[in-house]
Amino acid sequence: MTTMTCIRPESLDEAVDFLHDHGPDTHILAGGTDLMVDLRSGENHRPFLLDISRIETLKTVELSDDQARLYIGSGVTLTRINTLPLIKEHAPALHKCSFTFASRQIRNMATIGGNVAHASPCGDTIPPLVIHEAEAVVANRDGNRTIPLLEMTKGAYRSALHPEDLVVALKLKTRQPGFFDFQKIGRRKALATSRMSMAVMADKDDQGRISFIRFSLGACTPTPQRMHTVESLFAGKNPTVELMNQGAGLLAEKMVEITGRRPSISYKEPAVQGLFKRMIYPMITWCRQ
Amino acid sequence: MSNDRYHTVGKSIFRRGAKERLTGKPIFCADMELENVLYLKAVRSRHPHAGILGIDTTAALSIPDVVQVFTAKDIPGKNLMGIINKDQPLLAEDKVRSLADPVALVAARTPQAAELAVAAVSVDYDPLPAVFDPEEALAPGAPKIHAKGNVLVQKKVRRGDVAAAFEKAHTIVEKTYRTSAIEHTYLEPDAGVGFPDEDGTLVIYASTQNPHYDHKEVVSLLGVEDHAVRIIQAATGGGFGSKLDMNVQGFIGLALYHLKQPVRYVYTREEAYLATAKRHPFVIHMKTGADETGRITAMQMKAVCNTGAYGSYGIAVASRAAVHATGPYAIDNVDLECTAVYTNHPFCGAMRGFGTPQMALAHESQMDIHARALDMDPLEIRVLNGVKKGTVTATGQELVHSIGFQDCLAAVTPEYRKAGTDWLSEPTPPHIRRGVGIAGMWYGIGNTGVQNPSTARVAMDRNGQVTLFTGCADIGQGSTTILSQIAGEALGLDAMDIHVVVADTKYTTNAGATSASRQTYISGNAVKQAADKLADVLLTEAVNYLKVKKADLRLENGSVRDARHPEKQVGFVRLASRILDKGGELSWQGYFDPETVPLDPETGDGIPYTTYAFACHAACVEVDVLTGETSVRRVIAAHDVGKAIHPENVIGQICGGVAMGVGFALMEAFVPGETISMNDYHIPTAADMPCVIPIIVEAAEPSGPFGAKGVGEPALIPTAPAIVNAVSNALGKRIYALPASLERVLDASIASGHFNNCYQES
């Protein structure tokens, strides 16, 4: 009783052509780690399975000639994110998040493109990508376009992609920041869905003032958030414990604004502040060095 | 205790069955190849409580490859199951009492067809008001789950004069504790296969902890003679109590009875979560009084536990909870009561410890609170109150032998003290607070105040080959290895030289359930008795052959020899032939039933168990005061197991128990309707585990085989309270409900002020 047909293009053009004709009837198979779970939990089987894992161009990681952009192919697995020196150097928070992403088995299969396209609020790669102002390079038969990551997610598990779209790569603004971090809270230390995650990168001037900062919150809001108000609070200042506490309060306020007061907020409201402080406190020390 | 006097006991030999598991042999039910096998799947209730007005199977039967759909009316025998009280139908008749209740059973040629048919069975329900909270279920006017009412059982233990003792008490501590439903999460989802034998016997392989009970139950469901059904325990991928119930066995029996064709039922993980027993959630009100020295003089305990839709092992849980409420402490005045209540929660049954882990949270928290009130050391108050030789327990039993609790306390003391000084004083990042906690436990080996015998047979053939026949299900804990060692020791053979026939109702006699930490002690004794009888016959024959008196003879490596003149010996082969030729018997049955005295229904007076295991765990934790994340860094676990027959197996039980305790303490909670798959229910991974330092204390039990008691359940019991006490030590704020989740720990951190004060401007 077979209901699916499998298509296994070798090139991007073939894949895009197929999606043009059959997009709404097609499951895109990259790593498969989310798709298999969705199908098991009752998502309707579509007639076509488009296996894009043979498209080698989706697996490249490149630095632009001016070193200002890092292109990470959508088919790059989390294990490669974990091991590629280029990523460790130019997107260190993304590198850090790969250590606690699900399990080794899943990291070996799961792709960064899949994590982005799946639009799960808990996608661990999202906050680290957001702080690089990452854009998704999306292909369809009409050509390529880019979607800023923050616009990629319309709601929990709802992406801005059209059925004929294929995420080709993530384009990151590179930075080797003086300070960076990724933090998450899960119910256990491995194989844990994030209850909350966040990423930051920052630089300081010679007076120890924050000269650059980007901060992103994940998992505890339906869509990923870049927290500009929190960033502005720190910009140009010497970070102090007081400033950090202020930032934490502001962050919690913003989060509650987005999510409303649901039962889970009684944990999330303090925890988001706690996690923020845990992440930012070392930045205070670093700024004073 | 030296192992030198033993040939194989006390030695960690390679485990029986390990090679098959390491090489992936098809020994589990899901792996077994069968020709023309039909796939079974149950239609389960969509309502927590509803009458059944009608079931229409027409649409399901019209699906290609669907062979049959069974309902309650197809059950030829008695449609009622339960090991202690029978209240659970195999297929619901007039009503459903939980979301998990099976209503119909589909048999189909493909798994896909079975699934389609399940969706196509149409059941006309008449929804009834449902109740999930046990205290609400006790209120007048609450929906009635069973005709006899919502109280499954109430167990009481009373002794002394509690009121008078509270009157005189220097300090009184009164608290309420709560625990969650826990899912066993054995790695192998429930599974079974069945096929008719050439002679028409219905053969069922099952993943089970109690094949002989399964046999009795299937026979009763089908209304057939005993010999018409044969149950064989397949390799069983863990059980922890949940595979004591009839999970797939009855369905397989029913389909086999009607279809006379091979059938298979393998639960998905989701179905295993939905349909099998859980650990009883408890609400425990506990009040204890102490004198000014810290001696606990009185305990009043009222607990309500939620048994859900069916009794399963609920009566045993309530009974054990009441008996164990004092913990391993001598308390002269007690008033203890545990009520198990029916609700529309999925049914709860046996899980590692039967109510004792829940009770340990209460008594070990109380101990720490008393210690704090009196400015005593948590270890000292336990030493002061801990049972010792001569202690009379709450049920009036005088403890005489093998009381290793004080030894366990002493064993953890050095590490515990070191942690309290060195480890606690090491610098940590400001958001990390460290704490050290300690907890004790006692655990009666075997069933509570009821007969629970085991039998075994040890036989030698003409070639001198010894075979052990035991009905004892090895579910991963290693009983087959240990029972072989016991037989081997008695006969002077290597354990691996003994053939074993295990848990097959055609060839083995009843060993009772693999539960209650009873198999090493009870089945071990039955095996030893059988082996000793065989050994005695061999020795008697050797006396005649070697012309040496029995006292000087030894059984060694397949021979009997003269201890004074080792060259004087005779092999088993020769002895076997001589005995058989004379019409002698080389096949011997052993029987052991621990001596218990049933408990008085009002006072609980009696002897619930012949012997008890004891333990003490110390836990070192780090709490992130900003997020509520708790890391258990180290657990020192001292266990009095009696003689350790196989030390590495004991260590395996201890470490596994600690892991389950970490889950119970910090992360596990089964929420019906929300916990669907392993994505929703977290148990510890390797990354969550502390370093465990197991310490084996061997207070030999005179009535145990070579002095052995048990360790399976004890391993888990002190871990969670030790962790909770450590978290409390870290935060200066106590948590009274399990799990001590992110939310609860963060709440405690906020309440204690650590959350706000963790970072200060330097």
Place this chain on the structure above:
Amino acid sequence: MTQTSVTVKFTLNGKETVKDISPEQSALQVIRDELGMKGTKEGCGIGECGACTIEVNNQAVNACLMFGVQLDGCRVMTVEGLAEEGRLHPIQEKFLAGHAVQCGFCTPGLLMSTHALLGENAEPDDSQIVQAISGNICRCTGYQQIFSSVRAAGGQHVQGRGQEDC
């Protein structure tokens, strides 16, 4: 077989394997049901337990999360590929000697995770071991005897986790 079946060719435990499969079948179903290799277990079906861990192109993966079609062209190894001519693989020997097997349902998956780990790093340190095996749930052992068996397989000779570590 309907027209939508797919032919996959891969090396399974060193043997060329060709099989027509349905596109929706998981790698686990292909290995267990189509090829009859029952060593790889299903514990959860959603990548949360690791009982179905196999090695694909030297990497440990959850066979339950992988489509069978993804096996095409790969080098696949299951637990059946470890022992040779009845002789246990050194990792299996360490697990046996280290008492790392209780119920045994998680064992094949853990062996494959260990094999993949040692394939990329012959002498892993403790944190690398934890990273490699924390996707494999074991409910029986508490992982300690498994951990020390993996350590031993990776050339370390410390019993247990070693008290100096904690």
